[in-house]
Amino acid sequence: MKPMDRKQEIEARFGASADAYAQSPGHRGGPDLDRMVELAAPAPGDDLLDIATGAGNTALAFAPHVRRVVALDMADGMIATTRKRFGEAHLMNADFIVHDAEQLPFEDASFDIVTCRIAPHHFLDVERATHEVFRVLRAGGRYLVEDSAAPRDPTAASFLHDVESRRDATHVRSLTEPEWTALLKRAGFAVAAAEIFPKRHDLEAWLERGGIPEDLKAAIRSDFLAASPAVRRALIVQVDGAHVVSFTDEKVLLKAIRPG
Amino acid sequence: MPLDQQLLEILACPNCHGNVEYIEADQKIYCRGTCGFVYPVRDDIPIMLIDEAEKPQR
Numbered sequence: 377m378k379p380m381d382r383k384q385e386i387e388a389r390f391g392a393s394a395d396a397y398a399q400s401p402g403h404r405g406g407p408d409l410d411r412m413v414e415l416a417a418p419a420p421g422d423d424l425l426d427i428a429t430g431a432g433n434t435a436l437a438f439a440p441h442v443r444r445v446v447a448l449d450m451a452d453g454m455i456a457t458t459r460k461r462f463g464e465a466h467l468m469n470a471d472f473i474v475h476d477a478e479q480l481p482f483e484d485a486s487f488d489i490v491t492c493r494i495a496p497h498h499f500l501d502v503e504r505a506t507h508e509v510f511r512v513l514r515a516g517g518r519y520l521v522e523d524s525a526a527p528r529d530p531t532a533a534s535f536l537h538d539v540e541s542r543r544d545a546t547h548v549r550s551l552t553e554p555e556w557t558a559l560l561k562r563a564g565f566a567v568a569a570a571e572i573f574p575k576r577h578d579l580e581a582w583l584e585r586g587g588i589p590e591d592l593k594a595a596i597r598s599d600f601l602a603a604s605p606a607v608r609r610a611l612i613v614q615v616d617g618a619h620v621v622s623f624t625d626e627k628v629l630l631k632a633i634r635p636g
Numbered sequence: 637m638p639l640d641q642q643l644l645e646i647l648a649c650p651n652c653h654g655n656v657e658y659i660e661a662d663q664k665i666y667c668r669g670t671c672g673f674v675y676p677v678r679d680d681i682p683i684m685l686i687d688e689a690e691k692p693q694r
Contacts, residue, residue, distance in 0.1 A: 397645045455681055469644045481650040481684040
């Protein structure tokens with residue numbers, strides 16, 4: 377995919393659904409976001425960068441605890457939504473920039489905390505993005521990253537990757553927790569925490585957020601019904617008669633530190 | 637509304653990491669490093685995407 381096509385795809389995918397992401401229970405917050413704030417231990421003098429801010433849920437959660445926030449997203453529509461939500465919350469310590477994650481538009485050592493929540497599986501080059509986070513962090517700075525984790529069972533991982541990719545053309549790849557730890561270490565980080573959060577998805581709401589045609593939704597429903605017992609067990613697929621109610625995957629939350 | 641001064645201090649060209657200068661009258665951010673790319677500012681939001689930058693004629 378050419379870069380411009382990719383930008384248009386992201387804008388089409390997320391610009392229009394910003395409100396859905398602002399409202400989505402999984403994205404808006406929960407124990408994982410609370411834990412992210414707790415692990416980051418934000419201080420009143422900290423400068424924070426939130427990469428792929430989406431509808432700004434993470435940036436909004438951190439803003440009251442830090443000196444300033446820079447919220448970055450590739451989709452203009454998402455940034456517009458985030459700025460509006462900061463205004464509504466009367467939080468004035470934020471700046472907004474339209475940009476991607478792979479080449480950050482900042483000087484070296486500009487931030488104390490970098491956050492990135494439920495987004496790296498969209499990145500074309502997560503290795504490069506991770507090195508960029510390292511570059512813009514100050515010594516001792518913390519990188520809090522959370523993303524969908526690929527199941528450790530290879531069959532379940534392959535099934536989930538397939539349905540994710542069809543539901544969302546901007547899905548690139550989810551990593552397992554060990555892959556995340558290895559990636560962070562390669563970039564120079566010390567990994568201070570890695571925690572797993574099961575996340576249950578109501579299938580219909582999950583399909584709806586994808587914004588895909590009805591025939592594709594129907595095909596994905598059928599695939600869940602036809603999945604092998606091993607896959608259904610690994611993803612805790614809940615079925616009511618001939619109707620798939622939900623499945624459960626995992627989020628991995630990591631705290632990485634740029635050594636001083 | 638001008639862009640925040642503290643933001644401008646840490647902002648760098650994503651392409652060459654050079655210093656940038658914001659010219660409010662133009663609503664543009666100019667790379668003063670090696671590449672000279674020019675980034676638009678729309679509705680007080682810098683659009684730092686390399687694909688959307690104006691590239692100087694060589």
